[in-house]
Amino acid sequence: xxxxxxxxxxxxxxxxxxxxxxxxxxxxxxxxxxxxxxxxxxxxxxxxxxxxxxxxxxxxxxxxxxxxxxxxxxxxxxxxxxxxxxxxxxxxxxxxxxxxxxxxxxxxxxxxxxxxxxxxxxxxxxxxxxxxxxxxxxxxxxxxxxxxxxxxxxxxxxxxxxxxxxxxxxxxxxxxxxxxxxxxxxxxxxxxxxxxxxxxxxxxxxxxxxxxxxxxxxxxxxxxxxxxxxxxx
Amino acid sequence: xxxxxxxxxxxxxxxxxxxxxxxxxxxxxxxxxxxxxxxxxxxxxxxxxxxxxxxxxxxxxxxxxxxxxxxxxxxxxxxxxxxxxxxxxxxxxxxxxxxxxxxxxxxxxxxxxxxxxxxxxxxxxxxxxxxxxxxxxxxxxxxxxxxxxxxxxxxxxxxxxxxxxxxxxxxxxxxxxxxxxxxxxxxxxxxxxxxxxxxxxxxxxxxxxxxxxxxxxxxxxxxxxxxxxxxxx
DNA sequence: TGAGTTTGTGTCAATCAGACACTAATCGCT
DNA sequence: AGCGATTAGTGTCTGATTGACACAAACTCA
Numbered sequence: 001x002x003x004x005x006x007x008x009x010x011x012x013x014x015x016x017x018x019x020x021x022x023x024x025x026x027x028x029x030x031x032x033x034x035x036x037x038x039x040x041x042x043x044x045x046x047x048x049x050x051x052x053x054x055x056x057x058x059x060x061x062x063x064x065x066x067x068x069x070x071x072x073x074x075x076x077x078x079x080x081x082x083x084x085x086x087x088x089x090x091x092x093x094x095x096x097x098x099x100x101x102x103x104x105x106x107x108x109x110x111x112x113x114x115x116x117x118x119x120x121x122x123x124x125x126x127x128x129x130x131x132x133x134x135x136x137x138x139x140x141x142x143x144x145x146x147x148x149x150x151x152x153x154x155x156x157x158x159x160x161x162x163x164x165x166x167x168x169x170x171x172x173x174x175x176x177x178x179x180x181x182x183x184x185x186x187x188x189x190x191x192x193x194x195x196x197x198x199x200x201x202x203x204x205x206x207x208x209x210x211x212x213x214x215x216x217x218x219x220x221x222x223x224x225x226x227x228x229x230x231x232x233x
Numbered sequence: 234x235x236x237x238x239x240x241x242x243x244x245x246x247x248x249x250x251x252x253x254x255x256x257x258x259x260x261x262x263x264x265x266x267x268x269x270x271x272x273x274x275x276x277x278x279x280x281x282x283x284x285x286x287x288x289x290x291x292x293x294x295x296x297x298x299x300x301x302x303x304x305x306x307x308x309x310x311x312x313x314x315x316x317x318x319x320x321x322x323x324x325x326x327x328x329x330x331x332x333x334x335x336x337x338x339x340x341x342x343x344x345x346x347x348x349x350x351x352x353x354x355x356x357x358x359x360x361x362x363x364x365x366x367x368x369x370x371x372x373x374x375x376x377x378x379x380x381x382x383x384x385x386x387x388x389x390x391x392x393x394x395x396x397x398x399x400x401x402x403x404x405x406x407x408x409x410x411x412x413x414x415x416x417x418x419x420x421x422x423x424x425x426x427x428x429x430x431x432x433x434x435x436x437x438x439x440x441x442x443x444x445x446x447x448x449x450x451x452x453x454x455x456x457x458x459x460x461x462x463x464x465x466x
Numbered sequence: 467t468g469a470g471t472t473t474g475t476g477t478c479a480a481t482c483a484g485a486c487a488c489t490a491a492t493c494g495c496t
Numbered sequence: 497a498g499c500g501a502t503t504a505g506t507g508t509c510t511g512a513t514t515g516a517c518a519c520a521a522a523c524t525c526a
Contacts, residue, residue: 002274004235004308004319041235043317047308073306073321075237075280084276086237088306088319157504175484177505199503200491215482218448390472408515410474415513432472433522448513 005087006050007038007125009071009132010059012094012111013149013165019111020129021059021094022121026108029081030122036129037109038087051090059109067093067148071132079124089128091135093148133166140166142216144186147207153190155202156180167219179217185210238313238320239283240271240358242304242365243292245327245344246382246398251369252344253362254292254327255354259341262314263355269362270342271320284323292342300326300381304365312357322361324368326381366399373399375449377419380440386423388435389413400452412450418443 010021022034037058041050047070052063068090075086114133119126139145140163147154149162160176180186187205195201243254255267270291274283280303285296301323308319347366352359372378373396380387382395393409413419420438428434 002235002237002276004237041308041319043235044310046310047306047319070305072303073280075274075321077277077279086274086280086321088308155504172484172486173503174486174505174507178507179483181505195492196503198493198501200493200505202504215451218483220484388473405515405517406472407474407476407517412514414474428523429472431470431524433474435473451514453515 002084002086004041005038005085006041006047006054007036007074007087007089007128008051008055008058008092009036009089009128010055010061010092010094011132011136011149012096013162014096014111016161016165017113017115018133018165018168019113020117020132021109022112022117023058024108024110025122033122034112034117034120035122036089036125041088047088048090051088051092055092061092061094061097063092067091067145071128071135074124074128076124087123087128089132091132093136093145095149095151136166137219141213141218143212144208144210147187153192153204153206155194155204156187157202159187159205163217169219183210183213184208186213235317235319237274238271238318239274239280239287240269240307240320240322240361241284241288241291241325242269242322242361243288243294243325243327244365244369244382245329246395247329247344249394249398250346250348251366251398251401252346253350253365254342255345255350256291257341257343258355266355267345267350267353268355269322269358274321280321281323284321284325288325294325294327294330296325300324300378304361304368307357307361309357320356320361322365324365326369326378328382328384370399370452374446374451376445377441377443380420386425386437386439388427388437389420390435392420392438396450402452416443416446417441419446 008021012019012021021037023037025031025033025035037054039050039054039057041047045053048068051068055061055063055066055068071089071091073086073088077084079085079087114129117129121129136145146159146162146166149166150158156177157173159180160171160173163176164171185208188208190204190206192204193201194204241254245252245254254270256270258264258266258268270287272283272287272290274280275286278286281301284301288294288296288299288301304322304324306319306321310317312318312320347362350362354362369378379392379395379399382399383391389410390406392413393404393406396409397404418441421441423437423439425437426434427437
């Protein structure tokens, strides 16, 4: 009997590294293994609603004000030992939250650096995670999604750090600053400043109205892999 | 009871217009209406395999040498009056085929211009078609997918026509030529020429090895809609 | 032969990305 | 108070790319 699941790849930036939220499985199959949070679709439930519900149940996060987009659907016949389970994966972007693991059923949820999670996840969740990271990298090129990694206010340096961490490549602070500030609607000045531990105070900004970046901020390196361009599982 | 379907948005360029392959439904619901070809996933069948099978069954096309990529998954609870049906949509790009409607069960398959199909399709297939067209437009910007609309050999003019028709905007032939020919691995010269009805003979090319375009060929106009960036149904 | 049409090369100015010099503002330390 | 260290922000220069367009090349048809 076929069942439909929803899995979540929740990404954030912590300690200068891209992290993913994983849970330790509390039951078979893959008891004790790491996996992406997720669960089965309920009768009459919309796909996105199921994603929001799982986000709350398994992690305690509120999906209403977070970025949540459908990633791809994974349906290899043997991907779940319990039987035929097709999974619709969602990509979620979260700011670095103070208590991300707090929640009712979320005792086992924890942030793990991407590099530590890769090749250690249950089911085909390694595939999902890889596709999620590549999607996020591409989104940073063509949309203002990077601001979703930041809190309500942030500095240009914070935003640059997001790009550097997600892309895993250093960026020139001056050129980045110029590009971001010249893109109307990307970020808006708040008029306030943040005094850092060290160095000159930086102006604080908030998200702008613009969703897409035109022109885009292209990665110098490589570009998207074919794998990610033609996701098909 | 939940069932999983696979639907196909098969696009091609005919008579200087973007066309989609639709079928006339032979049974309820939506008897007699136009719809995208598709069908239910079989037990133990891979998602992509189901797409390839439906492509052959309903249209007589061979998906092995065509572009076939997963588009998105549509799961609104009320999208199918028969009950809960979640559908994984695939995008297929085909060259203008001599006998596209020939096939066993494909008597009712026909090519329809996008503009004629929009707002006339059964289920939520209008949504799928809209997303498919937007995906194709974006693919042309960042990948060499345009060659999938052409036959084994084609001229730069043919390729430009694909861009103009899919993007629905005229392009400067000289600048387009320069950009395409300066992109290594996009197209390869065959050494042959095609004598047209009118005008100077044009050199014939075939697809190159490159899959991605770096730098991309960006649409001057608009850019992708937010709708298409965050497909979520 | 000449008009018409499409292909292909070349030019030019404006724009953009990358590299980098330099100033500004704050810290801790002496 | 003064100095070095560090981060923020502005400005400059160069090379590459884009868009607009002139013009030559190759062919058909009348």
